[in-house]
Amino acid sequence: SSWWSHVEMGPPDPILGVTEAFKRDTNSKKMNLGVGAYRDDNGKPYVLNCVRKAEAMIASQKMDKEYLPIAGLADFTRASAQLALGENSEAFKSGRYVTVQGISGTGSLRIGANFLQRFFKPSRDVYIPKPSWGNHTPIFRDAGLQLQAYRYYDPKTCSLDFSGAMDDISKIPEKSIILLHACAHNPTGVDPRQEQWKELAAVVKKRNLLVYFDMAYQGFASGDINRDAWAVRHFIEQGINIVLSQSYAKNMGLYGERAGAFTVICSDAEEAKRVESQLKILIRPMYSNPPLNGARIASIILNTPDLRKEWLVEVKGMADRIISMRTQLVSNLKKEGSSHNWQHITDQIGMFCFTGLKPEQVERLIKEFSIYMTKDGRISVAGVTSGNVGYLAHAIHQVTK
Amino acid sequence: LAAYRTDEGQPWVLPVVKKVEQMIANDKSLNHEYLPILGLPEFRANASRIALGDDSPAIKENRIGSVQSLGGTGALRIGAEFLRRWYNGNNNTATPVYISTPSWENHNSVFVDAGFKDIRTYHYWDAAKRGLDLQGLLGDMEKAPEFSIFILHACAHNPTGTDPTPDQWKQIAAVMKRRFLFPFFDSAYQGFASGSLDKDAWAVRYFVSEGFELFCAQSFSKNFGLYNERVGNLTVVGKDADNVQRVLSQMEKIVRTTWSNPPSQGARIVATTLSCPQLFAEWYDNVKTMADRVLLMRSELRSRLESLGTPGTWNHITEQIGMFSFTGLNPKQVEYMIKEKHIYLMASGRINMCGLTTKNLDYVAKSIHEAITKIQ
Numbered sequence: 001s002s003w004w005s006h007v008e009m010g011p012p013d014p015i016l017g018v019t020e021a022f023k024r025d026t027n028s029k030k031m032n033l034g035v036g037a038y039r040d041d042n043g044k045p046y047v048l049n050c051v052r053k054a055e056a057m058i059a060s061q062k063m064d065k066e067y068l069p070i071a072g073l074a075d076f077t078r079a080s081a082q083l084a085l086g087e088n089s090e091a092f093k094s095g096r097y098v099t100v101q102g103i104s105g106t107g108s109l110r111i112g113a114n115f116l117q118r119f120f121k122p123s124r125d126v127y128i129p130k131p132s133w134g135n136h137t138p139i140f141r142d143a144g145l146q147l148q149a150y151r152y153y154d155p156k157t158c159s160l161d162f163s164g165a166m167d168d169i170s171k172i173p174e175k176s177i178i179l180l181h182a183c184a185h186n187p188t189g190v191d192p193r194q195e196q197w198k199e200l201a202a203v204v205k206k207r208n209l210l211v212y213f214d215m216a217y218q219g220f221a222s223g224d225i226n227r228d229a230w231a232v233r234h235f236i237e238q239g240i241n242i243v244l245s246q247s248y249a250k251n252m253g254l255y256g257e258r259a260g261a262f263t264v265i266c267s268d269a270e271e272a273k274r275v276e277s278q279l280k281i282l283i284r285p286m287y288s289n290p291p292l293n294g295a296r297i298a299s300i301i302l303n304t305p306d307l308r309k310e311w312l313v314e315v316k317g318m319a320d321r322i323i324s325m326r327t328q329l330v331s332n333l334k335k336e337g338s339s340h341n342w343q344h345i346t347d348q349i350g351m352f353c354f355t356g357l358k359p360e361q362v363e364r365l366i367k368e369f370s371i372y373m374t375k376d377g378r379i380s381v382a383g384v385t386s387g388n389v390g391y392l393a394h395a396i397h398q399v400t401k
Numbered sequence: 402l403a404a405y406r407t408d409e410g411q412p413w414v415l416p417v418v419k420k421v422e423q424m425i426a427n428d429k430s431l432n433h434e435y436l437p438i439l440g441l442p443e444f445r446a447n448a449s450r451i452a453l454g455d456d457s458p459a460i461k462e463n464r465i466g467s468v469q470s471l472g473g474t475g476a477l478r479i480g481a482e483f484l485r486r487w488y489n490g491n492n493n494t495a496t497p498v499y500i501s502t503p504s505w506e507n508h509n510s511v512f513v514d515a516g517f518k519d520i521r522t523y524h525y526w527d528a529a530k531r532g533l534d535l536q537g538l539l540g541d542m543e544k545a546p547e548f549s550i551f552i553l554h555a556c557a558h559n560p561t562g563t564d565p566t567p568d569q570w571k572q573i574a575a576v577m578k579r580r581f582l583f584p585f586f587d588s589a590y591q592g593f594a595s596g597s598l599d600k601d602a603w604a605v606r607y608f609v610s611e612g613f614e615l616f617c618a619q620s621f622s623k624n625f626g627l628y629n630e631r632v633g634n635l636t637v638v639g640k641d642a643d644n645v646q647r648v649l650s651q652m653e654k655i656v657r658t659t660w661s662n663p664p665s666q667g668a669r670i671v672a673t674t675l676s677c678p679q680l681f682a683e684w685y686d687n688v689k690t691m692a693d694r695v696l697l698m699r700s701e702l703r704s705r706l707e708s709l710g711t712p713g714t715w716n717h718i719t720e721q722i723g724m725f726s727f728t729g730l731n732p733k734q735v736e737y738m739i740k741e742k743h744i745y746l747m748a749s750g751r752i753n754m755c756g757l758t759t760k761n762l763d764y765v766a767k768s769i770h771e772a773i774t775k776i777q
Contacts, residue, residue: 002641004647062414065630106657107661142655258663284510285511293664
């Protein structure tokens, strides 16, 4: 007999299930709106030009393959911190931060979660928005923390339940951990406005909460890296020493290269050194040291003025295409004669959109129109093109009229 | 951290790796999309095939699984996390984990951070005879509680360079089978140790042929020289396909909260190389180059010490295998080497053979001779 007879089959990944069903579908009009990766207007993966240029530079440099330090590529981590905090950031200039390279967003979140489990003594509770990215819960749980929630999305309006959020957050026990999506909330696409962020910062400060920002879409949300990092920077300016995870999967299209970073804003540079030493102690028994390729590509882009400029244009291009698809979807729905209010589609931001569609309606979209999305009505706008937006609008109208 | 060095004391990017990297760079059809959670399929299959052998019964019987991991460390960690959750009951953090004395210093942390509460040591290095303490090792296995996990170095034991002989492995396997002990192999030097992939995988394959269910954490850092791309693989051998499938489904969940999916660059290089006969042959040749240089340095160092008449016996230098050698120098002698001769070795007397070159062999041999004759 086997050691593993009692091991249960893990539940199938819901998003994977969407893609599997999509692949089996023979309908030529099929659309995969479950995909969490950017697609160009032909529905194809997009390798950024600045990435290709950086790769060409790397190929010509003929460098060795020696281990990176545990904390990662220094040029990358420094540039990553500067990108998030802004070059005029007091926290950045004073060096009262530590940034370690992480395995894209997930790995960075996990390092942070493990660090908090080990060193944040006041609380075991992490408050995440309702809903949040599906992987947040198991990441914090596996790190040994507990999950709680605060109201966030209002399904009636398909927008932010700001009063609900403020109400819940104002009641969070002091010194708990709160997770905030810096921009382009996943899965809803609903972000607070700047005035709302100001109020959130004030209440979070009042409750003395440990703030954990997840920033996976800087630049990708509005097209402007500074605008997308506004909340992060505002909180720090208000004296809130946040922790932050960053991903370069979407904004540089480096998905499979796993480029990311985890940052802790500290009281001073000396504290940052001590924090760094403990982060390294956490990382070493996980994977020893991080992979070079993605970090080096990102570092070259961020640190080479011409390439950085080109990147900013390209990331804006991706964001603009998404925004344009939102606009076209809404106008096409109007053209179809839909009487519903679809404003939330253009109010929401980033890769994902909570359409407001109900499970039965989603079911019909899949069965009758071969349009695939998750049961919660979330679509990846990245999967929409000018070629299929009309079909999508038509189908949505059919199941909602 | 230990890495291979050429005779000029330089890092070495394998020629086949340069070639394949260029191929990848020139292939404009490639993109940077996410790999599946368990990794690049062509990498996983080839990596496990390298460990288990082309004609492995386990592969033929479709009862193996693979998880692409971030280096050997990542493979160890995923395996450790899985064992803590699913081995010997559910979430049994009390299952003893045995690590050799000495061992790679990170082994302990991997299993502690995975949640195991009872990490123990097993006898391994016999300092007096400068070899394997087989009786001590077997004794510990006899005394270990049933179902204990044993971390075994597949070849080129780090840091001693001392491996069990095939006959000794057979004895080890017999005890482990009788006492229901779980073998978790750490294979970081396959090919790099002897120059032969098959020879370096003999122990793992023997255990498979004896019907064990086991884990094998593989690293391609040394044998492909891909240190910083974090290329590793956790090979799972089970009783049958159904069990392996369920194990992999749970390992997927562990991967998802650790790194979601693994990095693609290194895996692509290895997969491309292993799946093309010509590139595979070139790689094998590159690996042999590294292994042969280390073997040469071992034999040259030994012969110099013997010529100098350095007190003691020096056959252990050539009997040991892999990157490291436990010279037998004591801490005082090591201090002499470092302070007076500027030769850096660990307090344990561990020397990195890759640091030896034809240029420095004489100096190192003379220094060891001095250290041993001057310092007791």
